[in-house]
Amino acid sequence: MTQQPRRALVVDDEPALVELVRGYLEHDGFEVRTASDGPTALDTARRFVPDVTILDLGLPLLDGIEVCRELRRFSDCYVIMLTARTDEVDTLVGLSVGADDYLTKPFSPRELVARVKVMLRRPRQIPATHAGTSLRFGPLEIDLAAREARIDGQIRELTVTEFNLLAVLARQPNVALTRRQLVEAVWSDEWIGDERLVDVHIGHLRRKLGDDAGAPRFVRTIRGVGYRMGTGE
Structure with a gap:
């Protein structure tokens, strides 16, 4: 065909x-x-x-x-x-x-x-895995199958790219991922654009989740590396 x-x-x-x-x-x-x-x-x-x-x-x-x-x-x-x-x-x-x-x-x-x-x-959506379709970080629930993020039960409207970044981070809690790793997971390993796009999308994601970069509840900046999910030290 x-x-x-x-x-x-x-x-x-x-x-x-x-x-x-x-x-x-x-x-x-x-x-x-x-x-x-x-x-x-x-x-x-x-x-x-x-x-x-x-x-x-x-x-x-x-x-x-x-x-x-x-x-x-x-x-x-x-x-x-x-x-x-x-x-x-x-x-x-x-x-x-x-x-x-x-x-x-x-x-x-x-x-x-x-x-x-x-x-x-690259796929427009990152598929849910067999390991589970719902992840929780305190008041934040990430439904991978429905592609929804909720805080205290209230849906937060995310773009496709924002949700994909959140999903990649959430699947590896407390693991620091570099910008390049996030680019390869969300964009593709062939991506030739500006890796600083990761920072822009993370900034918008935090804003929509009500997550203060200075005192994060969900997405932490790992200086000199990239980002990780989870607030535990």
Whole structure:
């Protein structure tokens, strides 16, 4: 049976850039749709159902942050944010609404396509293991089968990447995992992006869990190493 081509949505208001990225993706066998503003991007995403969306931050009518936020209401596709601004706040806000990665303009189309291909080779969800589907850390319960995190019975809304990071840490309580180990478990061992993305996603995860980095209840920073689950010394 012939495998269906992967679908990519490219959203940017620079026609030359859109056509450049489209050409590289189509050369690698992707089916591509494009949009030049926020509302059109969302309408296209609903009809086209992309596997990955390449999304510019500075869009007309509805910016990339709002598009990503709305996209996450109905789609679990991967999102790579593009930005011409190097201000870190833009990057952090973009990731907080569910983006998986970012690239700063100007960028290499070959690198973009390489990142997309690596993303699509990794599973979108980390499956529950036979050892058990529910883990508990004090008031925090992690239901691996339902992919839900609850504190005192209240569900905390996490992005796919945030939940996957939490699941990887929770399955090895009190074991310090390096950023590279977390990248390989959640992204893939072929990941070529910035490992500091781990820190960004951990920061958002902590915020959503109400976990103070200075006095953590759940996720501890191990200086010079990475992170571990569990507050015990």
